[in-house]
Each structure stands twice: as structure tokens, then as C-alpha cells.
Amino acid sequence: MSNESMKIPQATAKRLPLYYRFLNHLHTSGKQRVSSAELSDAVKVDSATIRRDFSYFGALGKKGYGYNVNYLLTFFRKTLDQDELTKVALIGVGNLGTALLNYNFLKNNNTKIQIGFDVSPERVGSKIGDVPVYHMDDIEKYLESEKIQIVILTVPAPAAQPVTDRLIKADVKGILNFTPARLHVPPTIRVHHIDLAVELQSLIYFLKHYPSEDEAL
Template identity: 45%
Template sequence: MKSDKISEAVVRRLPVYLRFLNDLNKREISTVSSQELGQKLDLNPAQIRKDLAYFGDFGRKGIGYDVPYLIEKIRHILKLDQPINVALVGAGNLGHALSNYNAYLKDTMKITAVFDAYEPKVGQKIHSLTVQPMSELQETVRSQGIRIGIITVPDQEAQNVADLLIEAGIEAILNFAPVILKTPPYVRVHAADFTTDLQSLAYYLQDGKEEEPNEQ
């Protein structure tokens, strides 16, 4: 068990490993090698071994990795072995979509509160949750021990919401609004901006196809 600084790239691969391992586990496959993992996940086996070795000696030479054991270890590293409450701010279409995944995020991470600034939205039900007004954010975040905030509000409001969340004591933010949030260094922000994704995809389109969509 060593402990250099772990790079973000490594941390971002761990959930991908976990997802696939859970899959194997469901299929009752109990051992997997870095080679197999690499094949399925499109990664270099050496990279996978190295990633895992940052956190401990999880494998067995000549054998591979024990699936349930590795799942347990990665869940621990990612802190998914403890309950983590999440607040969702913005009960629009995207917010609705995300709260759907609550079941899917079975683990121990869970959206436990939804907020919206728009009066008529307040009081509405989203699955088992009731949309709360922004005025209750501070207190709810504290009383529920919420540690992560998801921002799905319009861009102009995103920074304000971020400020509120941070003031309430949130530690990390997943931001779906297409803006760069200014936050103190102790708050981790991940951008989940699909317009950026889509626009960078366009770069990779073949050239030359200068329009010939026959309107049929």
C-alpha cells in the first residue's frame, strides 16, 4: 500500500473498472486478469495493474484478481462503502433524468434532496423526493449531511447555486451547466457539459462531405 499523489486519470478509471467487475460478479465469474480487463475496457493491461497497485497488492501472481475482493477494495477507495448523500439543484428535465438514476446508483450514493428556485416547481414530487425551495437548501444540506451537489440549472444561475452549495458545506460538485465555476480549491468540481462533448465530436467528422442530404 503506497501513497504518492494519485492522478486524476487513475481516479477516473476506477469507476470504469468497478462497473465491469460488478458485471463479472453478476455473471459469477470470480477471477479476472489485467489482460481480460484491458481487452474489455480498451485499456493497456500494464496500466490497469499499475492503477490498482497504487492502492495495494490486490492481485495474485499467476492467478489474477479475485473479483469480489477487488470490488470491495475499489468501493472502499472511492468511498462508495459509506453512505454519501447528494443534493440535486434544478428540477428541470435534466434534473428529472438524473434522479431516475437513483436506483441505478444503488451503491450508497444517493440523491436525497431536490431544490428549485421556480415557485411552481416547489412541492412537486420526483419519485420519492419533494422539490424544495432554495431557501431550505442550507438547512437540508446540513441536517442530511449532504456532501455532493449536482447543478442542473440554467447557466446564468449556476455560479450562484455553486456559491450557495459551498456555503452550506458541500465538498464536491457535478456541474451540468456550460460555465466554468469559480470555487475554492477544497471543493472538487467535475464538468459534465454535453455541449462541449458534442462540439468536440464534430471535429472528428470526415471532411469534404459538404452537404448532400437529399431531402427525400
């Protein structure tokens, strides 16, 4: 138990970046220690869940004391591979793509959008911030030379699958898909969907059908 290479539940893995960010915040504001209860209030996750999540990685805290912010932070930095810079490409420099290019992922993530791709002659050859935009014809070329295996997809829906087919051949491993299209990929490739319309619509559904949820909290 608490084996280094043990598989952590997906739900836990998804919360790690959240914890990490708040620990960073605590560290910056000079806090030395923190309890699962404090963390819970800040990140809005049940304190028992937090302790459970942490304990998958072994005993990170001390009974009667809590967690040492610095220690936790260092540990998660390693766990989340925050030591080395992760390079990402973005395909489709439209409204949303441009917004993401301007979004500062580097700040406390050590992840950088290295290059952008588009087809529009106005955008190809330009720079958004310090990120160069190349023509989509050259996707394979640049992904290989820059050794990029993670792609943010913000192209129009009809272009999503054709582009994806090329990404598969270009040995991409992960796709963050902002298009409404459900991508067909081999099981070796991981796709995370962020479907804006679905998110909005499901929020509306919940509001109308689950009136004042958690009456008892």
C-alpha cells in the first residue's frame, strides 16, 4: 500500500492540480501548515476526501498537526511533473484559441503553449503574445521537431476529426478537445473534452430539475 507506482483513482487525479494550486497560494502567502479542514473550505472538497486522496501517496501529514505546506508542495511538484516544462500545441487560432493563447498557463503550471496552427492567411506567420502561428499544413513537421505530444484543439467542429486523424499519425498522446465533436481515436490516445455548450446546458438542466440541491448542508 502507498506504493509509488500504484494507480490512483481518476477522481483523485483530477483533484491533484486543484490542491497543488492552492498549496502554491498558501506558500506564497507565507503559511507554514494547513489542515485538511482548512483545505476543504478553500477547494470545496470534503475533508475526508482530501485525507483519503493524500494518503494514496503515503503518510504526508502528522497527526495533531496537519500538513506542512512546503513539504506537500514539494511532493506534489514532483508528482505532477512540475519540474520540467511541458510543451503543448494549439490548433485553431480563432476566438477561443486566441483566448487560450493569452491565458497564462505558465504562471503556476509549468506548461507552455509553444506553437499555434491555423489556416487563415492573416493569422499564419503572426504571433499571439510570443507564440508563433504556423500553417496547419505543417502540423506534422513542427510537432515532431518540437517533440510535442499534447494538443489543444480549438478548430471548427467539421475540422475536428480530419485534424485528429493527422494528430494520430503524428504520434500525439493527449488531446484537450474544445470542439463539440466526439473524436474517434485509438485507445492509446487520451482525449479530455471541454464542451462549452454541454456545460451550459447541463447547468440549466440541473437548475430546473434539482431545485435547491443540498437542502441539508
